[in-house]
Every structure is written in structure tokens, then in C-alpha cells.
Amino acid sequence: xxxxxxxxxxxxxxxxxxxxxxxxxxxxxxxxxxxxxxxxxxxxxxxxxxxxxxxxxxxxxxxxxxxxxxxxxxxxxxxxxxxxxxxxxxxxxxxxxxxxxxxxxxxxxxxxxxxxxxxxxxxxxxxxxxxxxxxxxxxxxxxxxxxxxxxxxxxxxxxxxxxxxxxxxxxxxxxxxxxxxxxxxxxxxxxxxxxxxxxxxxxxxxxxxxxxxxxxxxxxxxxxxxxxxxxxxxxxxxxxxxxxxxxxxxx
Numbered sequence: 248x249x250x251x252x253x254x255x256x257x258x259x260x261x262x263x264x265x266x267x268x269x270x271x272x273x274x275x276x277x278x279x280x281x282x283x284x285x286x287x288x289x290x291x292x293x294x295x296x297x298x299x300x301x302x303x304x305x306x307x308x309x310x311x312x313x314x315x316x317x318x319x320x321x322x323x324x325x326x327x328x329x330x331x332x333x334x335x336x337x338x339x340x341x342x343x344x345x346x347x348x349x350x351x352x353x354x355x356x357x358x359x360x361x362x363x364x365x366x367x368x369x370x371x372x373x374x375x376x377x378x379x380x381x382x383x384x385x386x387x388x389x390x391x392x393x394x395x396x397x398x399x400x401x402x403x404x405x406x407x408x409x410x411x412x413x414x415x416x417x418x419x420x421x422x423x424x425x426x427x428x429x430x431x432x433x434x435x436x437x438x439x440x441x442x443x444x445x446x447x448x449x450x451x452x453x454x455x456x457x458x459x460x461x462x463x464x465x466x467x468x469x470x471x472x473x474x475x476x477x478x479x480x481x482x483x484x485x486x487x488x489x490x491x492x493x494x495x496x497x498x
Contacts, residue, residue: 251481253438253441253481255440256444257481258440258442258444258445258448259444259445260477261477262448262452262471262474264473265469265470265474265476265477268476268477269470269473272325273466275327277466278327279325279330279469280468280472281465282327282330283330302348303342303346303349304342304345306341306345306348306410306413306414306417307338307414308330308333310332310414311329311331312472312473313415313418314419316476340423341414341418344410344413344414344424348406348410351402351406352403355402355403358398358399359396359398359399405432408432409428409429409431409432409435411431411435412427412435412475412478412482413427413431416483419479420483438482449474452467
């Protein structure tokens with residue numbers, strides 16, 4: 248499969264065009280994501296198991312949003328049914344993507360603790376016992392914490408790269424979870440500059456969206472999800488005969 252190397256400016260284009268998809272039906276887009284957030288909150292309330300389940304199911308919901316973006320772009324009507332569309336298209340592979348991401352996240356957390364993350368607890372304990380004044384032990388603990396954060400960042404970025412386009416590749420290209428994550432990683436790696444531009448702009452927009460009590464996120468989150476689809480289209484040139492396998496909207 249061809250992997251296109253986009254210009255740096257495309258990072259902004261993905262977000263701008265994502266807003267274009269959002270404008271085609273703002274009320275339904277907002278409703279879809281409000282319902283999704285409520286599901287996340289309800290499931291995550293369950294101790295221990297809840298967050299794990301949501302991590303596994305997140306790619307399934309994302310796949311539904313990818314199908315919605317594809318069909319809205321093609322002129323189809325946006326419906327609330329897209330929220331569960333991923334549960335009827337390669338669901339097993341999508342859950343596998345979530346499983347790989349979950350295992351990777353847990354592994355990174357473990358390595359972070361081994362690299363010095365345990366010093367965070369030691370630093371907190373020292374702070375309670377000795378007050379706010381810095382001591383040699385506290386400075387050492389902070390140094391260990393910095394090492395742990397650097398290790399986590401070095402490992403988390405590649406994991407996110409492998410995850411980014413995976414749901415779209417699974418549901419729109421009928422790929423296995425492992426192949427989709429490998430291809431997603433390579434696609435992100437070859438497009439570091441547009442992703443850098445994308446990240447900076449997305450961060451600025453998030454800061455702005457949070458100002459009015461976070462209400463701007465009702466618009467920004469659907470736009471950023473649409474931008475993932477548009478980035479996928481840009482990085483992986485369309486192959487209609489492959490994408491046609493995914494139905495417009497499951498019955």
C-alpha cells in the first residue's frame with residue numbers, strides 16, 4: 248500500500264477540512280460525541296475494569312466515527328447510528344487494536360516505574376515529612392521522576408503513532424490489527440512535519456476551546472476526529488475497491 252509523504256502545511260489542512268465536515272451537521276456531530284462521553288464516564292466509573300474496557304472499545308467507537316466521516320464526505324446523511332457502526336465492522340480486529348494499545352500502555356507504565364517513577368511517591372512522602380524546603384533526597388527524587396517521564400515519552404509517542412490511523416485502516420481497508428498498527432506507525436513516521444504542525448495547532452485550539460467552561464470542546468473534539476480521517480486519506484491514497492467493503496451504515 249502506498250504511503251504518501253504530505254507537506255508540512257497539510258497538518259493545518261486536516262483540521263480546517265475537519266471543520267468543513269463538522270459544519271455539514273453540527274447538531275448530530277455534537278450529539279454523537281456527547282453520548283460517547285457519557286458512555287465513557289459511565290463505564291469508567293466501574294473500578295479497575297471500567298477504564299480497561301473503555302481502552303479496548305475506544306478503537307471500535309473511533310471506527311464508527313471514521314465511517315461517519317467517509318459517508319458525510321460522500322454526501323450521506325449523518326445519523327446517530329454511526330456511534331455503534333464499529334461494532335458491526337471488523338469488531339474483533341478493532342478490539343485487538345485496543346488490546347495492543349492497552350498492553351503497550353501498561354508496559355510503558357511499568358518501565359516508567361522501573362526508571363524512577365517510584366521516586367514520585369518518595370518525593371511526596373519527603374515533602375510531607377520535611378515541609379516545602381528542598382533537600383538532597385527530594386532533588387534526587389525529582390531527578391528520578393524526570394528520567395521516568397522521559398522514558399515514558401520516548402515509548403508513548405511510537406505507541407500513539409501505531410494507534411493513530413489503525414482504526415481507520417481496519418474498518419476502511421479491512422486490515423488486521425497488527426498490520427494496521429504497523430502501517431499507521433510508518434505513515435506517521437514519514438509525515439513527522441505535518442504532524443508537528445498539526446500538534447501545535449491542535450494544542451492552541453484546545454487551550455482556546457477550554458476558555459468558555461470547556462464548551463468549545465463540543466466543537467473541537469468532532470473536528471479533530473474528522474481530521475484523523477482526513478489525515479488518513481491524505482497519507483494513504485484511496486483504493487475504492489477496498490473501502491467499498493465497509494457498508495454505508497449498518498442495519
